[in-house]
Amino acid sequence: PYFFSALDEDDPSKLDKSCTKKQLAEYVSGKYLCYNASNRWYDKSFNMIMLSDGTLGLHCEHSWGDGVALLRFCNDIDKDANEHGKMNSTNYESINASTNDCIEKLEFQFDDKLKNEFETSRKNYNDFVSKVNVNIYQGVIGKNLLKKASLSPDAMMQLAIQMAYYKLHKRFVSTYESCSTAVYRHGRTETIRPVTHETKTFIESLTKTKDEQLQKDLLKKCSEKHQQLIKEAATGQGFDRHLFALKYLQEIENREKLHPIYTDKPYQSINHTILSTSTVASKHI
Template sequence: ALPKLPVPPLQQTLEGYLKVVRPLVSDDEYEQTKRKVEEFGKPGGDGEMLQEKLLEYAQTKVNWVYDWWMDDMYLTARLPLVINSSPGMVFPKQIFTEPSDQLRFAARLISGIMDYKVILDARALPIDYARGQLAGQPLCMEQYYRLFSSYRVPGLTRDMLVSPDSSVMPEPEHIIVVCKNQFFVLDVIINFKRLSEADLFNQLKRIMQAATAGDRCEPVGLLTAGDRTEWAKARIKLMEDSTNRDSLDMIERCIFVLCMDEGVCCDKTDLTLACQMLHGNGSHSNTPNRWFDKTMQFIVADDGACGLVYEHSPSEGVAVVQLVEHLLNYIQKYGSKKMLRAQSICELPYPRRLRWKLSPEVFHYLKTSRESVDRSIANMDLHIMRYTRFGKSFPKSQNMSPDGFVQLALQLTYFKLHKRLVSTYESASTRRFQLGRVDNIRAASIEAHNWVRAMCSDTVEVSDYDRMELFKKALKAQRNFTLQALKGQGIDCHLLGLKEMAAMIDMPMPDIFTDEPFDLTNKFVLSTSQVPTTMDAFMCYGPVVNNGYGACYNPHDDYILFCLSSFKDCGDSHSEMFTIALRQALDDMQHLCLKVSFLLISHPSVHVQS
């Protein structure tokens, strides 16, 4: 049994919070915040009282922050899932030479996913153990078991994440296939037997033929791409009709969604592939060929583009990546084998097309959602950079953490462009604890601020040796933040818990939580995440604030793949400029490391001068 997530000591969190605030605000603002923090943390003050109540509350919960964190991070957010919340993932490009190749690949993909689901259903997935810092500790596996059993239902003020109770409802035996914006029920298990790939191929062929021959269908899937409250209202209207209730029920209970897309363009670059997986390129392209509330949506286009988009609330990227690696290995393993017709299950029933009856009110919501998602997609500024000068092997050769190296490169990049640091989010897994999800590694540290200023300084008083010493201190601070978060001692979840406890007992909100710097530290202008894969697959997502950047990176031995995003209508952010500055920052950091190493070897007793 894994331990419960601890509640960190109050003073430790308050000291850590002040360290986070310091590089983000002016001296006067910092002094004001410091006084409020000291008032909150004084003996017998609000902080001690809330801490005591939080400790009591934690005794009654498997994971004291889980529900609060889920609401704060996902379920109370009203922004559309598309771009703002749901990451896309690009698989290695496939070569399809004839129309049936898309169906063959999709059949094999379904088979590979069901192969993985058998392991999940038996609870036979090998336990993950921590790597890197705190290596060897067992990790909570619950996120894996939510991949095919969860569904996000829109609510007027708060969404719900539901998992059908298998003791009440039978396990689902169908998937939903979306083709030409039409939804079909495909049974993948019939009479307790999984369909063979040959049978899946034939059923997919039937779906393709039916979708092509069918009447023009309203793009109902676009409803899931809009504002969450508006979609909740539309869903209430849909549920008034029994035909719609049946269709929604079949989608909500399915194992996963398979989107059979139409190719977007001949030029399958990293960027065009990323856009197709992340948002589908708009209402006149593949965006209506989605149902964004379903946790797992796999995408196979007729031009060989393939990947997925997933609803983020049930799981972190690590569980999705593990599933994808299993899937791609399965496809690779059986890819060269011809699809033999296994013993067919007698005459298979035709896949059922889902029907919809749309009222004038629903048509209004559909129009609003279409306009909204098209605006969001047009406003998205996504850049993919394969940095090939070095990969994670270079920081390792310098006895540096590759993740810490990249995080500080992102800090240097932002400082080069804006001459300041901003609140930064990097997820740190808390899976060492029951139902653990993440806490935040705060890369915009005091030490990082000192280092980036030295890197951008032209004064002769600052030597490369000084820059290197400051770099090492910044890396150490980053490592300490990381370890603290991994051990369940991060500040973000704890401060959230104290704030939620104040709301729970209906006391006036303490000044520490209404202070402007508190709001500033929780607006993550840099939203970053390392999502490593062993194959040529990568993940991408949008910024989490209007003036922010999304920065997802995948470090390989000899290159680093970055997916960088911002919004075009914001004058403060610009993905192309950020990409150029990031490339220069990484070059500068390598140059600094190599120069100092060389000069220390050549002149071991002399400080290196610029």
């Protein structure tokens, strides 16, 4: 099959109505990301995961596609289910009975050696997952408010990430943001580089001046610059994928010595990503 459906059994306390939105979001996101590997098939295009309370999410294997394609799939499913839904309270029992006839449980036979290997793998995986932190922040400033102020919501989100990192570490680092190039046939992504002279100047101004008008002007410039970068990346004017393709051709295809640009410290630094980000917009997220 092209995708796999997983029906999870969950700890009821993790999905209880008494949980905060943040607690629910972190648990659900963790389940879709990595918390349960026992019934996931990561070699499939994606896993469609249903939690015990009916919450549906997807875990995608990234080589075949990107967030835009998967989001379109989810939006179309939601639209079709709401407009042409086949299951409701009046026909649930008959549909449930008919599906039972075509479902066959697969019984796997394991010898002791395989069972031991399975338990070792489970332990190693759980040890690894225990080191993963999933944190959800739900802000109070929405995109509509930012648009009214003529500010790009994505630009402001990226700026907030940079400000947070700078506050913690007092430095600016290589930051990656993916941009869809689906406007082209076989298009995948290009890189947006959100750290700019404009964002650096604005963030530094927060500790150097109390001139609010100046800061508003600098904020506006951050938004305009970011929108320019998005447009360039989306229309094939980015540089990351181009340079990567040339590097691949030179190093792998032609087995030539790399051009000095690829061993140049600034190039290596910008490709050592510290902050990796992505944005998809949907009413379902």
